Amino acid sequence: MPHTSKYPELLAPAGSLEAFFAAMESGADAVYCGLKEFSARAKARNISMTDLEGMLAYAHKLDRRIYVTLNTLIREEELPRLTEILAGLEALGVDAIILQDLSVWKMIRDHFPGLPLHASTQMTVHNAAGIRTLERMGFKRAVLARELTLEEITAIRRETTLELEHFIHGALCFSYSGQCLFSSWLGGKSGNRGRCAQPCRRRYSYRQKYGYYFSPNDLSVIDLLPELQQAGVGSLKIEGRMKSAEYVANVVAAYRRALDAAPGQRKQALKQAKECLKQSFGRLPTKGFLPGPKPTDIAIPSLKGATGRFLGEISALRGGDLSFKSRDRLHLGDRIRIQPKSDQAGTAFTIKELRLGRRNVKAAPAGSLVTVPSTFRDTFRIGDAVFKVSSEQAFTMSEAACRRKLQQAGKIPDHIDLHIELQDETLTLAGRSGAVVLEQSYDVPVFPASDSPLSSDTLRSVFERSGKHELVLGNLSTGPLPPVVIPPSRLKEVRRLFYQAVCDQLGTADRQNRQQHLANAKHALLPHRSSPVSPQKRLITVAMDRMRDSHLLNDPLVDRIMLPLTVSNVQQLGQRLSGREDRVIWDIPFVLLGSDWQECRRAVRILVERGFRTFRLNNLGHFPLFDGLPQLTLLSGWRLFTLNSQAALAWNELGISEATLYLEDDRTNLAALLQRDTGIETNLTVYASVPLITSRIPIRGVRSDSPILSDRNDAYRVTQRGGQTVVSSTTDFSLLGHLPELEHMGCHRFIIDLSHVGPFSAQGKQVLEAVRRGGNISGTSDFNFESGME
Structure with a gap:
């Protein structure tokens, strides 16, 4: 390599x-x-x-x-x-x-x-x-x-x-990478599947003030x-x-x-x-966050998040011709994009004709009033913004030219080390290339040397030329060489025969190696269960934000509660939950920056000493928190992605005994995953306020008491606390109406996340009652469950 x-x-x-x-x-x-x-x-x-x-x-x-x-x-x-x-x-x-x-x-x-x-x-x-x-x-x-x-x-x-x-x-990205569900929430186009529709770049309003709050x-x-x-x-x-x-x-x-x-x-x-x-x-x-944790220029709501150099606004239209005063030099071959004032996508095209007044020109200096003909009619409006997105000096290489260059590069050469022995009229070559070892002997005519006898330098000059074979000579060693010469034509023929044999064996070894690795990998994939999952008792976990609501454990519906592991909650613990330690899950904050990790480590130690044994992890940085602490039950949160059975097996190897399935997932994939016997228990969040964006970027002047609205009037709640900005829809996520179906698939552990409303609020009580009687909550979304995740 x-x-x-x-x-x-x-x-x-x-x-x-x-x-x-x-x-x-x-x-x-x-x-x-x-x-x-x-x-x-x-x-x-x-x-x-x-x-x-x-x-x-x-x-x-x-x-x-x-x-x-x-x-x-x-x-x-x-x-x-x-x-x-x-x-x-x-x-x-x-x-x-x-x-x-x-x-x-x-x-x-x-x-x-x-x-x-x-x-x-x-x-x-x-x-x-x-x-x-x-x-x-x-x-x-x-x-x-x-x-x-x-x-x-x-x-x-x-x-x-x-x-x-x-x-x-x-x-x-406005969000921590890997933690944005915004695009997926709006239409199933998951950023974590490479299909982000970039809703963060769109225009929103807060208290009737328009801005690009997430761009x-x-x-x-x-x-x-x-x-x-x-x-x-x-x-x-x-x-x-x-x-x-x-x-x-x-x-x-x-x-x-x-x-x-x-x-x-x-x-x-x-x-x-x-x-x-x-x-x-x-x-x-x-410069982002590199200079410090509170950048003032990373997101400015008054600025549209469009790429390109702003040239000006359309001042006149005639058919497909558009006129504007350009702030920058323009040239034939430049590519421009016309961006409407609305939140719609812009239209880009290459300038093939450029006019100053009535005169056709190749270039126009900055500050010129230019007219650019286009093939688009009834598309643009006066006041639309014009951006230059590419110049006439663009790096250009056709696809055919690219492929010609690749062909000229040939193939990736293999390295070979050679040892050569000559005894009487037999030349023996031993070569090693990777795991391939080959030894061949060849009859060669030899003649006494009057001068320039056979030497390692002579052999290297012959064998470092591999001809059509993609081999690079590395080390070359020899045994004792008598004072003879071998005709160069025969040495070249030996080289050709030997290198061909090496390449053939390398090709065979590579194919066998690849086939064996592939066969082993496919064999390791888990098959469908051979028999239906035996019925199990439904286990309900309710997530909450405040320690004072922990007496919810008195409700016979609730098997476990989940509390955020914060210094405040640990300090308020007192004698609460004494004797019920095995029914509490401590949820570790997703982001732990600076001294937060050490504080969390100390809190974990205190809780373990108090008899608590169950913790939910939400980031790879959480695993070392538990070094040296035996006999604990560790859960993975949905931010530790479990979308397939191999990921579930991986988490189990790392010490997770319960995996929370991914929040974005849909019915088809959940069913396929749950049909595999991973040996790990699975949890599924079935009610929550979904954090569409989790960010370190603050949004100044925006509070949680008034939503941010999209052009379609979708409402989003912005919560800023502890250095984190969380954007969530005011519409909650709910699969409560699908619990019997999910149990039939093989999932029996459900998380009801009421941390945003509290279990004893009117909404919290309504949700818990829906779990008791069976049925859904009106005005909620099933996210991608029925419509699917791309």
Whole structure:
């Protein structure tokens, strides 16, 4: 596998072949790309396996790397296909897999050990404890959450030797990555399945004031590269698998210039790099959370979250011709987007004709009143905004040209070490390439040497040329060589015969290895249950926010309660719950930053000493909280994704005895998952206020007493507490009317989350009564249960 001494690594997106070559030619040390399946950017063009093989050959010959993103959640029915893709990627020798779903982790660890593991930012790893968990699981690298400050990254670096990767440029999510359900809630298009419809970019109103409350600006931290290196970030990642090759070329070139500048030339290089970045046509730049935990420029509601450089507004229309005063230079070949004042999607087209007054021109300077003909009629309105989204200087390479370049790269060569012996007229070659070992003997004519007898240098000059065979000679050793010569034509023939035999055996070994790994992986997939699940008692857990409501345990309907593990709740515990410790689940806060983790650790110790044994974990950083504490019952929350049986098995291996199934899931996948015998109990949330967005970004001036409204009049509640912003629909999620069906599927443990209303409020009582009598609550949503999750 190739290795580079460059530090830090500049990592670029490659959503297409054109973008791949743009990254390579502009100086990227590595690229990350997605396949047609299981990519968190499903809308990107993405890469085929055939293309990937050529890309790897091209990149490895340049000592560059390629990481493949399999960073989506996997449905049960997709597991067989996942095994085939992993087998193919291992055979190709990709440099790493970036993953989110633990089914991918388990399959790679158990069956495809040739694939290094990178933890996606979708796993929301945000503290040193999360990194320790990844180390134990065998990961090589963690892509850190984008919400961390330089100080917090530095603290993580001190605790680990794991490779750390962080985003440096491109679009930001308002939510912690992997924790946004907004798109899925609106129409089943799950961001965790690569199908985000970006509702965060739309316009909303709060108390009749319109704004883009959930639309962050774009990350751009070219000024902070030395600080990131000092903090210990080894891979600097550019976002943009949905972006054009031009974007990739401009951004990579800018950061390459800044990274390579000598100390005395850094100021000038940085100035030039920033000029280059202006051609990337992004949103307004922000340094995000890196300078500190309370950025003021990361999300500005008054700014529309549209990409491109704002040129002006349409001042006149005539047929398809539109006129506007352009703030920037325009040229034939530029691409512009017309953005309506409403919240509808814009319309983009390439300028093929440009007029100043009545005169056709090739270019128009900034400040000109220009007219641009288009083929669109009755589409635009006076006042619509005009954005430039691509320039005439775009990096262009046709798909055919890209494929020609891949073909010229050939295949990925194998390395071979040789030992050569000559006895009498028999030349014996022993070669080793990977796990393949081959020894062959050949008859050769030998003649006494008058000068230049056979030597190791002579043999190396012959055998380092592999001809049509994709082999690279490594070490070459020989036994004692007599003072003879062998005709060069015979040596070349021996080389051809031996290398052909090696390649044939390598091909056979690779196929056998791949087939065996694939067969083992498929065999490990769990079959359908052979018999129906035997009836079990329904077990009801009610989640609440306040300790004072814990006497709900007196209700015969309620088997367990779930309380948030907060310092306040632990301090208020007193003699409450004495004798009922086994009926309480302590729910650990999803995000633990700074000293919060240590405070939580102390609280766990206090609770264990008081006799409590059951805790729910919601992040990988929660596992080390329980180091050295035996005989505990650990549950996984829905934020620790369980969408398939292999993920359930993975959680069980990590110490989880009850897995909470994923909140976004639908009827079809739940049934398929529950038909597998995973050996782990399953919980399902059947009533809750769904946190559509969980964020570290504050929304100034917005309070929970008045909802934010969409253009469709959907209402959302914004709660800001403890440094976290949570956006939830005012419509609650409920599967209460489906409990008998879910029990028939094989799930008998249900969570009723009333933490937002309290169990003794009118609404809380109504929900509990619905559980008693059977039936649903009007005015609720079943989320994706019936309509399906894409």
